[in-house]
Amino acid sequence: MAKVLLCLAHMSGNEMQYIQEAFDTNWVVPLGPNVNAFEKDLEAMCGEGKRVVALSSGTAAIHLAMVNLGVTRGDEVICQSMTFSASANPIVYQGATPVFVDSEERSWNMDANLLEDAIKQRIAVTGRKPKAIVPVYLYGMPAYIDDIMEVANRYEIPVIEDSAEGFGSRWKGRVVGTIGRFGIMSFNGNKMITTSGGGALICPDDETARRTLFFATQSREPVPYYLHKEIGYNYRMSNICAGIGRGQMTILDEHLAHHRHLCDVYVSLLKDVEGITVHVNPDERFDSNCWLNTVLIDPVTSGTDCERVMEALAAADIESRPLWKPMHTQPVFAGAPALVNGVSERLFSMGLCLPSGPWVSDDDAARVVDVMLSTRR
Protein backbone atom coordinates (compact mmCIF):
# COMPACT_ATOMS: atom_id res chain seq x y z
CA MET A 1 0.00 0.00 0.00
CA ALA A 2 1.31 3.48 -0.85
CA LYS A 3 2.47 5.72 1.97
CA VAL A 4 -0.18 8.28 2.97
CA LEU A 5 1.40 11.71 3.29
CA LEU A 6 0.20 14.85 5.09
CA CYS A 7 -0.03 17.09 2.04
CA LEU A 8 1.89 16.12 -1.05
CA ALA A 9 2.07 18.56 -3.98
CA HIS A 10 -0.29 17.78 -6.83
CA MET A 11 0.22 19.15 -10.36
CA SER A 12 -2.63 20.08 -12.68
CA GLY A 13 -0.75 19.19 -15.85
CA ASN A 14 -0.85 22.82 -17.01
CA GLU A 15 2.36 23.77 -15.20
CA MET A 16 4.70 22.42 -17.90
CA GLN A 17 3.10 24.58 -20.57
CA TYR A 18 3.97 27.78 -18.67
CA ILE A 19 7.47 26.52 -17.85
CA GLN A 20 8.02 25.55 -21.50
CA GLU A 21 6.94 29.03 -22.57
CA ALA A 22 9.49 30.51 -20.17
CA PHE A 23 12.26 28.39 -21.72
CA ASP A 24 11.13 29.06 -25.28
CA THR A 25 11.18 32.82 -24.72
CA ASN A 26 14.33 32.63 -22.53
CA TRP A 27 12.65 34.21 -19.48
CA VAL A 28 14.60 31.97 -17.07
CA VAL A 29 15.09 34.82 -14.57
CA PRO A 30 13.45 36.33 -11.47
CA LEU A 31 11.01 38.38 -13.55
CA GLY A 32 8.96 37.87 -16.68
CA PRO A 33 5.50 37.17 -18.08
CA ASN A 34 4.68 34.28 -15.73
CA VAL A 35 5.51 36.40 -12.68
CA ASN A 36 3.25 39.22 -13.86
CA ALA A 37 0.43 36.86 -14.85
CA PHE A 38 0.65 34.90 -11.59
CA GLU A 39 0.41 38.15 -9.64
CA LYS A 40 -2.69 39.11 -11.64
CA ASP A 41 -4.27 35.72 -10.82
CA LEU A 42 -3.53 36.25 -7.13
CA GLU A 43 -4.90 39.81 -7.19
CA ALA A 44 -8.09 38.57 -8.84
CA MET A 45 -8.48 36.02 -6.06
CA CYS A 46 -7.92 38.66 -3.33
CA GLY A 47 -10.15 41.40 -4.76
CA GLU A 48 -10.56 44.53 -2.61
CA GLY A 49 -8.12 46.49 -4.80
CA LYS A 50 -5.15 44.66 -3.29
CA ARG A 51 -1.76 44.45 -5.02
CA VAL A 52 0.27 41.25 -4.79
CA VAL A 53 4.06 40.96 -5.16
CA ALA A 54 5.43 37.46 -5.84
CA LEU A 55 8.52 36.59 -3.78
CA SER A 56 10.92 33.74 -3.13
CA SER A 57 9.14 32.53 0.03
CA GLY A 58 6.44 33.27 2.57
CA THR A 59 9.18 34.07 5.07
CA ALA A 60 10.54 36.71 2.66
CA ALA A 61 7.02 38.15 2.45
CA ILE A 62 6.78 38.51 6.23
CA HIS A 63 10.25 40.02 6.29
CA LEU A 64 9.38 42.63 3.63
CA ALA A 65 6.16 43.50 5.51
CA MET A 66 8.40 44.29 8.50
CA VAL A 67 10.77 46.30 6.30
CA ASN A 68 7.84 48.24 4.81
CA LEU A 69 6.58 49.10 8.30
CA GLY A 70 10.02 50.31 9.38
CA VAL A 71 10.43 47.65 12.09
CA THR A 72 13.95 48.12 13.40
CA ARG A 73 16.38 47.55 16.28
CA GLY A 74 14.77 48.21 19.65
CA ASP A 75 11.20 47.77 18.39
CA GLU A 76 8.79 45.15 19.66
CA VAL A 77 6.39 43.19 17.43
CA ILE A 78 3.49 41.15 18.78
CA CYS A 79 3.25 37.65 17.29
CA GLN A 80 0.91 34.72 17.86
CA SER A 81 2.80 32.15 19.92
CA MET A 82 1.09 29.09 18.43
CA THR A 83 2.67 29.08 14.97
CA PHE A 84 5.53 27.96 12.75
CA SER A 85 8.81 29.75 13.51
CA ALA A 86 8.71 31.58 10.15
CA SER A 87 6.07 33.95 11.61
CA ALA A 88 8.53 35.21 14.21
CA ASN A 89 12.00 34.87 12.65
CA PRO A 90 11.73 38.01 10.46
CA ILE A 91 11.07 40.11 13.58
CA VAL A 92 14.52 39.09 14.75
CA TYR A 93 16.07 39.61 11.28
CA GLN A 94 15.13 43.28 11.78
CA GLY A 95 16.79 43.38 15.21
CA ALA A 96 13.41 43.73 16.92
CA THR A 97 11.99 41.66 19.79
CA PRO A 98 8.97 39.37 19.42
CA VAL A 99 6.27 39.54 22.09
CA PHE A 100 4.27 36.30 22.05
CA VAL A 101 0.53 36.21 22.62
CA ASP A 102 -1.42 33.02 23.27
CA SER A 103 -4.50 31.70 21.47
CA GLU A 104 -8.18 31.34 22.29
CA GLU A 105 -9.88 27.94 22.31
CA ARG A 106 -12.28 28.14 19.39
CA SER A 107 -10.11 29.21 16.44
CA TRP A 108 -6.76 28.32 18.09
CA ASN A 109 -5.55 31.73 16.90
CA MET A 110 -4.60 34.98 18.63
CA ASP A 111 -6.74 35.88 21.64
CA ALA A 112 -7.86 39.50 21.13
CA ASN A 113 -8.27 40.15 24.87
CA LEU A 114 -4.77 38.90 25.58
CA LEU A 115 -3.55 41.02 22.66
CA GLU A 116 -4.89 44.12 24.33
CA ASP A 117 -3.30 43.09 27.65
CA ALA A 118 0.01 42.66 25.83
CA ILE A 119 -0.18 46.10 24.21
CA LYS A 120 -0.97 47.75 27.55
CA GLN A 121 1.81 45.83 29.28
CA ARG A 122 4.43 46.71 26.65
CA ILE A 123 3.47 50.40 26.72
CA ALA A 124 3.76 50.35 30.53
CA VAL A 125 7.15 48.58 30.45
CA THR A 126 8.84 50.26 27.48
CA GLY A 127 6.92 53.51 27.08
CA ARG A 128 6.33 52.66 23.42
CA LYS A 129 3.71 50.87 21.38
CA PRO A 130 4.57 47.60 19.61
CA LYS A 131 5.33 48.31 15.94
CA ALA A 132 3.13 45.59 14.38
CA ILE A 133 0.83 42.66 15.20
CA VAL A 134 1.14 39.24 13.53
CA PRO A 135 -1.91 36.98 13.92
CA VAL A 136 -1.77 33.58 12.19
CA TYR A 137 -4.39 31.36 10.51
CA LEU A 138 -3.29 28.00 11.84
CA TYR A 139 -3.85 25.09 9.47
CA GLY A 140 -6.02 27.46 7.42
CA MET A 141 -8.50 28.37 10.18
CA PRO A 142 -9.40 32.08 10.20
CA ALA A 143 -9.01 34.01 13.47
CA TYR A 144 -11.53 36.28 15.20
CA ILE A 145 -9.93 38.93 13.04
CA ASP A 146 -12.63 41.58 13.59
CA ASP A 147 -11.81 41.59 17.31
CA ILE A 148 -8.06 41.67 16.60
CA MET A 149 -8.50 44.53 14.09
CA GLU A 150 -10.66 46.46 16.57
CA VAL A 151 -7.88 46.36 19.19
CA ALA A 152 -5.16 47.06 16.59
CA ASN A 153 -7.06 50.03 15.15
CA ARG A 154 -7.77 51.47 18.59
CA TYR A 155 -4.02 51.53 19.32
CA GLU A 156 -3.20 52.38 15.68
CA ILE A 157 -0.86 49.43 15.23
CA PRO A 158 -0.66 47.82 11.75
CA VAL A 159 -1.58 44.16 11.35
CA ILE A 160 0.40 41.68 9.23
CA GLU A 161 -1.87 38.66 8.69
CA ASP A 162 0.26 35.53 8.48
CA SER A 163 -2.13 33.85 6.09
CA ALA A 164 0.59 31.48 4.78
CA GLU A 165 -1.49 28.44 5.76
CA GLY A 166 -4.81 30.06 4.89
CA PHE A 167 -4.60 30.33 1.11
CA GLY A 168 -8.24 30.35 -0.02
CA SER A 169 -9.74 30.60 3.49
CA ARG A 170 -12.37 33.26 4.13
CA TRP A 171 -13.63 35.26 7.09
CA LYS A 172 -17.20 36.56 6.59
CA GLY A 173 -16.67 36.02 2.86
CA ARG A 174 -13.42 38.01 2.70
CA VAL A 175 -10.23 36.30 1.57
CA VAL A 176 -7.91 36.10 4.57
CA GLY A 177 -4.75 38.17 4.12
CA THR A 178 -6.74 41.11 2.71
CA ILE A 179 -8.04 42.40 6.05
CA GLY A 180 -4.92 43.77 7.76
CA ARG A 181 -2.34 46.17 6.29
CA PHE A 182 -0.40 43.23 4.84
CA GLY A 183 -1.14 39.57 4.14
CA ILE A 184 1.15 36.63 3.43
CA MET A 185 1.02 33.81 0.91
CA SER A 186 3.31 30.77 0.89
CA PHE A 187 3.79 28.38 -2.02
CA ASN A 188 6.15 26.00 -0.28
CA GLY A 189 6.02 22.33 -1.25
CA ASN A 190 3.29 21.20 1.11
CA LYS A 191 1.08 24.30 1.23
CA MET A 192 -2.35 24.59 -0.41
CA ILE A 193 -0.72 25.29 -3.79
CA THR A 194 2.98 25.23 -4.56
CA THR A 195 5.52 26.86 -6.86
CA SER A 196 8.12 24.38 -5.53
CA GLY A 197 9.03 27.16 -3.10
CA GLY A 198 7.79 30.73 -3.11
CA GLY A 199 5.55 33.29 -1.49
CA ALA A 200 3.84 36.61 -1.98
CA LEU A 201 3.05 39.77 -0.09
CA ILE A 202 -0.49 41.16 -0.30
CA CYS A 203 -0.09 44.96 -0.30
CA PRO A 204 -2.69 47.67 0.33
CA ASP A 205 -1.88 49.92 -2.65
CA ASP A 206 0.33 50.58 -5.69
CA GLU A 207 2.91 52.60 -3.77
CA THR A 208 3.44 49.85 -1.17
CA ALA A 209 3.69 47.22 -3.91
CA ARG A 210 6.27 49.39 -5.70
CA ARG A 211 8.32 49.71 -2.49
CA THR A 212 8.07 45.94 -1.90
CA LEU A 213 9.33 45.20 -5.39
CA PHE A 214 12.14 47.73 -4.84
CA PHE A 215 13.27 46.02 -1.60
CA ALA A 216 12.93 42.56 -3.19
CA THR A 217 15.31 43.50 -6.02
CA GLN A 218 18.22 44.91 -3.98
CA SER A 219 16.77 48.43 -3.48
CA ARG A 220 18.25 49.68 -6.71
CA GLU A 221 17.49 53.36 -7.39
CA PRO A 222 15.98 54.18 -10.81
CA VAL A 223 19.15 55.61 -12.41
CA PRO A 224 21.36 54.14 -15.18
CA TYR A 225 24.14 53.01 -12.81
CA TYR A 226 23.78 50.91 -9.61
CA LEU A 227 22.86 53.41 -6.90
CA HIS A 228 21.68 52.19 -3.47
CA LYS A 229 20.37 54.36 -0.65
CA GLU A 230 18.70 51.56 1.31
CA ILE A 231 19.49 47.94 2.19
CA GLY A 232 18.00 45.54 -0.33
CA TYR A 233 17.15 41.86 -0.63
CA ASN A 234 17.15 39.24 -3.37
CA TYR A 235 13.60 38.03 -2.78
CA ARG A 236 11.88 38.10 -6.19
CA MET A 237 10.08 34.98 -7.47
CA SER A 238 11.57 33.40 -10.58
CA ASN A 239 9.64 33.17 -13.84
CA ILE A 240 9.91 29.36 -13.73
CA CYS A 241 8.36 29.12 -10.24
CA ALA A 242 5.62 31.55 -11.27
CA GLY A 243 4.85 29.24 -14.22
CA ILE A 244 4.18 26.43 -11.77
CA GLY A 245 2.00 28.83 -9.76
CA ARG A 246 -0.09 29.73 -12.81
CA GLY A 247 -0.70 26.03 -13.47
CA GLN A 248 -1.64 25.47 -9.82
CA MET A 249 -4.17 28.29 -9.88
CA THR A 250 -6.15 26.37 -12.50
CA ILE A 251 -6.93 23.64 -9.95
CA LEU A 252 -7.12 25.70 -6.76
CA ASP A 253 -10.89 25.27 -6.44
CA GLU A 254 -10.59 21.49 -6.78
CA HIS A 255 -7.86 21.40 -4.14
CA LEU A 256 -9.92 23.49 -1.75
CA ALA A 257 -12.97 21.31 -2.29
CA HIS A 258 -10.93 18.16 -1.61
CA HIS A 259 -9.33 19.46 1.59
CA ARG A 260 -12.78 20.50 2.87
CA HIS A 261 -14.28 17.18 1.82
CA LEU A 262 -11.63 15.33 3.86
CA CYS A 263 -12.58 17.44 6.87
CA ASP A 264 -16.19 16.23 6.48
CA VAL A 265 -14.97 12.63 6.13
CA TYR A 266 -12.89 12.81 9.33
CA VAL A 267 -15.80 14.47 11.16
CA SER A 268 -18.25 11.77 10.15
CA LEU A 269 -15.83 8.94 10.98
CA LEU A 270 -15.07 10.39 14.42
CA LYS A 271 -18.43 11.87 15.38
CA ASP A 272 -19.33 9.14 17.89
CA VAL A 273 -15.82 8.71 19.30
CA GLU A 274 -15.35 10.07 22.79
CA GLY A 275 -12.31 12.24 23.43
CA ILE A 276 -11.20 12.72 19.81
CA THR A 277 -12.43 15.93 18.16
CA VAL A 278 -11.78 17.30 14.69
CA HIS A 279 -11.01 21.03 14.56
CA VAL A 280 -13.84 22.58 12.52
CA ASN A 281 -15.10 26.10 11.71
CA PRO A 282 -16.43 27.49 15.04
CA ASP A 283 -19.37 29.21 13.29
CA GLU A 284 -20.58 30.32 9.87
CA ARG A 285 -18.30 33.38 9.73
CA PHE A 286 -15.35 30.99 9.39
CA ASP A 287 -14.52 29.22 6.14
CA SER A 288 -11.26 27.32 6.59
CA ASN A 289 -9.41 25.91 3.60
CA CYS A 290 -8.82 22.80 5.80
CA TRP A 291 -5.19 22.84 4.65
CA LEU A 292 -4.25 20.33 7.34
CA ASN A 293 -7.11 18.68 9.17
CA THR A 294 -6.30 18.34 12.85
CA VAL A 295 -7.67 16.47 15.84
CA LEU A 296 -7.39 16.87 19.58
CA ILE A 297 -6.94 13.59 21.42
CA ASP A 298 -7.90 13.87 25.08
CA PRO A 299 -5.65 11.39 26.93
CA VAL A 300 -8.19 11.06 29.76
CA THR A 301 -11.42 10.37 27.89
CA SER A 302 -10.22 8.90 24.57
CA GLY A 303 -8.32 5.92 25.97
CA THR A 304 -5.33 6.80 23.81
CA ASP A 305 -2.99 9.74 23.27
CA CYS A 306 -1.08 11.58 20.55
CA GLU A 307 2.16 9.67 21.00
CA ARG A 308 0.51 6.25 20.70
CA VAL A 309 -1.47 7.39 17.66
CA MET A 310 1.54 8.92 15.90
CA GLU A 311 3.56 5.77 16.47
CA ALA A 312 0.81 3.49 15.19
CA LEU A 313 0.24 5.68 12.13
CA ALA A 314 3.96 5.71 11.32
CA ALA A 315 4.03 1.89 11.61
CA ALA A 316 1.12 1.79 9.12
CA ASP A 317 3.05 4.05 6.71
CA ILE A 318 0.83 7.07 7.41
CA GLU A 319 2.37 10.48 8.02
CA SER A 320 1.07 12.63 10.87
CA ARG A 321 2.58 15.55 12.73
CA PRO A 322 2.20 17.20 16.14
CA LEU A 323 0.75 20.72 16.19
CA TRP A 324 3.24 23.60 16.16
CA LYS A 325 5.17 23.89 19.39
CA PRO A 326 4.39 27.36 20.78
CA MET A 327 7.08 29.97 20.19
CA HIS A 328 7.19 31.02 23.85
CA THR A 329 8.42 27.47 24.65
CA GLN A 330 11.14 27.45 21.97
CA PRO A 331 14.74 27.67 23.22
CA VAL A 332 15.62 30.14 20.46
CA PHE A 333 13.04 32.63 21.76
CA ALA A 334 13.78 32.14 25.47
CA GLY A 335 13.62 35.49 27.21
CA ALA A 336 11.15 37.05 24.76
CA PRO A 337 8.15 38.59 26.55
CA ALA A 338 5.05 36.39 26.40
CA LEU A 339 1.42 36.62 27.53
CA VAL A 340 0.17 33.09 27.92
CA ASN A 341 -3.09 31.47 29.06
CA GLY A 342 -2.26 27.77 28.72
CA VAL A 343 -4.28 27.24 25.52
CA SER A 344 -1.39 26.79 23.07
CA GLU A 345 0.50 24.47 25.41
CA ARG A 346 -2.62 22.36 25.92
CA LEU A 347 -3.26 22.20 22.16
CA PHE A 348 0.36 21.19 21.56
CA SER A 349 0.09 18.37 24.09
CA MET A 350 -3.16 16.98 22.59
CA GLY A 351 -3.14 17.83 18.90
CA LEU A 352 -2.23 16.01 15.71
CA CYS A 353 -2.26 16.93 12.00
CA LEU A 354 -3.77 14.25 9.76
CA PRO A 355 -3.19 13.53 6.05
CA SER A 356 -5.25 16.12 4.15
CA GLY A 357 -3.84 16.74 0.68
CA PRO A 358 -5.06 16.07 -2.85
CA TRP A 359 -3.60 12.54 -2.87
CA VAL A 360 -5.51 11.41 0.22
CA SER A 361 -8.59 9.36 -0.67
CA ASP A 362 -11.69 8.63 1.42
CA ASP A 363 -10.33 5.11 1.92
CA ASP A 364 -7.03 6.53 3.15
CA ALA A 365 -8.91 8.70 5.66
CA ALA A 366 -10.87 5.66 6.85
CA ARG A 367 -7.61 3.76 7.34
CA VAL A 368 -6.15 6.72 9.29
CA VAL A 369 -9.15 6.61 11.64
CA ASP A 370 -9.05 2.80 11.97
CA VAL A 371 -5.39 2.93 13.01
CA MET A 372 -6.10 5.79 15.39
CA LEU A 373 -8.95 3.90 17.08
CA SER A 374 -6.92 0.66 17.27
CA THR A 375 -4.62 2.35 19.81
CA ARG A 376 -7.40 2.76 22.38
CA ARG A 377 -6.79 0.83 25.57
Ligand SMILES: *Cc1c(COP(=O)(O)O)cnc(C)c1O
Ligand atom coordinates in the same frame (compact mmCIF):
# COMPACT_ATOMS: atom_id res chain seq x y z
C1 LIG B 1 4.83 28.00 5.76
C2 LIG B 1 4.65 29.12 6.71
C3 LIG B 1 5.35 30.33 6.59
C4 LIG B 1 6.51 30.54 5.69
O1 LIG B 1 6.38 30.25 4.39
P1 LIG B 1 7.65 29.74 3.53
O2 LIG B 1 7.14 29.90 2.14
O3 LIG B 1 7.89 28.32 3.92
O4 LIG B 1 8.80 30.62 3.81
C5 LIG B 1 5.05 31.35 7.46
N1 LIG B 1 4.13 31.22 8.41
C6 LIG B 1 3.44 30.07 8.59
C7 LIG B 1 2.43 30.01 9.66
C8 LIG B 1 3.69 28.98 7.75
O5 LIG B 1 3.05 27.83 7.96
